[in-house]
Amino acid sequence: MRRCSKLVEMGRRQFLSGSAVAAATAAGASIMPAEAKAANGQARVNYPSNRLANVEDLSENEPLNVAYPDDQAPGVLLKLGQSVPGGVGPDEDIVGFCTLCPHQGYPVSYNTEARTFNCPGHYSVFDPEQAGSQVWGQATQNLPQYILRVDEDGEIYAEGVDELIYGRLSNVL
Numbered sequence: 001m002r003r004c005s006k007l008v009e010m011g012r013r014q015f016l017s018g019s020a021v022a023a024a025t026a027a028g029a030s031i032m033p034a035e036a037k038a039a040n041g042q043a044r045v046n047y048p049s050n051r052l053a054n055v056e057d058l059s060e061n062e063p064l065n066v067a068y069p070d071d072q073a074p075g076v077l078l079k080l081g082q083s084v085p086g087g088v089g090p091d092e093d094i095v096g097f098c099t100l101c102p103h104q105g106y107p108v109s110y111n112t113e114a115r116t117f118n119c120p121g122h123y124s125v126f127d128p129e130q131a132g133s134q135v136w137g138q139a140t141q142n143l144p145q146y147i148l149r150v151d152e153d154g155e156i157y158a159e160g161v162d163e164l165i166y167g168r169l170s171n172v173l
Ligand code: FES
Pocket: 101, 102, 103, 104, 105, 106, 119, 120, 121, 122, 123, 124, 137, 138, 139
């Protein structure tokens, strides 16, 4: 009988602690999404709108070196000659990418024959015609692609990046 009452008491305590956890989880659930939204919102609004070049500066299949969102993040603009995802300009064929490999940060280079970005570190390959998708390799994300805008004078602005740049906790400056 005494043993039984202990079991009942233990069960009651577990029920109460479980209720406390459930209550804390419920309270947290109402707070956490708001914090996550704030963090995401801040990451978006803090991207600078930087002029990178003019459409007339670009020749088809010849990468133009740039940097975005700051000088420590090298990248290129590329005119591919056909409409592609994320492409801007009159032919929707101008794209831009950060050239730090998302695997371990080696600088990728553009191969004009294969029309791919290739990493010398561990040989990952990224396709600029498919929004920087990794087509082979070690990385766990695609090559970060710039969000571009072209104004009426043909000036090309970068206004965001769609993936995390290697080595950063966020893309906020
Ligand atoms: S650093 Fe590019 S594949 Fe490893």
